[in-house]
Amino acid sequence: xNKIVLLATCMALxxxxxxxxxxxxxxxxxxxxxxxxxxxxxxxxxxKLYAMNCxxxxxxxxxxxxxxxxxxxxxxxxxxxxxxIRHPAGDLLWDSGVPDAIADAADGVRPEGFPVHVMxxxxxxxxxxxxxxxxxxxxxxSFSHMHFDHTGNANLFAASTWIVDxxxxxxxxxxxxRGSDEFANYSALENAKTVQIEGxxxxxxxxxxxxxxxxxxxxxxxxxxxxxxxxxxxQVLLTGDMWHLAExxxxxxxxxxxxxxxxxxxxxxxxxxxxxxxxxxxxxxxxAEDFAALPAFPAPLQ
Numbered sequence: 001x002n003k004i005v006l007l008a009t010c011m012a013l014x015x016x017x018x019x020x021x022x023x024x025x026x027x028x029x030x031x032x033x034x035x036x037x038x039x040x041x042x043x044x045x046x047x048k049l050y051a052m053n054c055x056x057x058x059x060x061x062x063x064x065x066x067x068x069x070x071x072x073x074x075x076x077x078x079x080x081x082x083x084x085i086r087h088p089a090g091d092l093l094w095d096s097g098v099p100d101a102i103a104d105a106a107d108g109v110r111p112e113g114f115p116v117h118v119m120x121x122x123x124x125x126x127x128x129x130x131x132x133x134x135x136x137x138x139x140x141x142s143f144s145h146m147h148f149d150h151t152g153n154a155n156l157f158a159a160s161t162w163i164v165d166x167x168x169x170x171x172x173x174x175x176x177x178r179g180s181d182e183f184a185n186y187s188a189l190e191n192a193k194t195v196q197i198e199g200x201x202x203x204x205x206x207x208x209x210x211x212x213x214x215x216x217x218x219x220x221x222x223x224x225x226x227x228x229x230x231x232x233x234x235q236v237l238l239t240g241d242m243w244h245l246a247e248x249x250x251x252x253x254x255x256x257x258x259x260x261x262x263x264x265x266x267x268x269x270x271x272x273x274x275x276x277x278x279x280x281x282x283x284x285x286x287x288a289e290d291f292a293a294l295p296a297f298p299a300p301l302q
Contacts (some may be wrong), residue, residue, distance in 0.1 A: 003192035055080030055099020090139030144240025154186035168222025218264030
């Protein structure tokens, strides 16, 4: 339990193998096809997005999420979702929530000196089982970034192909990261089959333009967002930790612990431009009302 409590404190910190993993092929920004980790498939009429509750974060003070001091002393409940994208060519898990071990604590964890109560009511493996899946059935895994509330169960997917920004992977396996408590959550990925996204490229996961990973650094060195094209609901943009709070997007709030403030602001512009160009529905991943507006698991967004 002490280790779990220490892991919870890592969310307030900035981002502190397999030899020569292959580089990713850029996704075409105009929606045309590009090579990727999976074979080409027809237009993705069967793509579905499942939103799973992978943790709840009750903050007594969210001041850390705005370096201008505007949110100091404000209490807020945040959600910590995981997303499963089902595609004819395979399944992609996007983020894995806080560690499943927190579900074994009757009242979650309350790290000393940190203003949050971390809870998890259902384990990720159990949520996947509701769809008839086990972690070993998931072909692809990717995380918006390295923090413990997104990689808490990463080791469950060491048999999957891991798609990761090259700068993020370097940070995750740096000497500093290896000495952190949260390293144990994802250490098994070091020898996983890995596709690295190099340079400023986007990455087309299935090669048909239906699911693309876009770089948005600043929160961490290689933070990313995910664009999903659904046959009925249109395009959906999962934005990781681009905006933690409901106010963050309109006010362009930058967390005090971000890796790089200037990169964060530039990435906000880039993600806003992507949303405008695609007409995507923007999901601020930690904002409760955005999560609540999605179909309740196990129903998918189609």
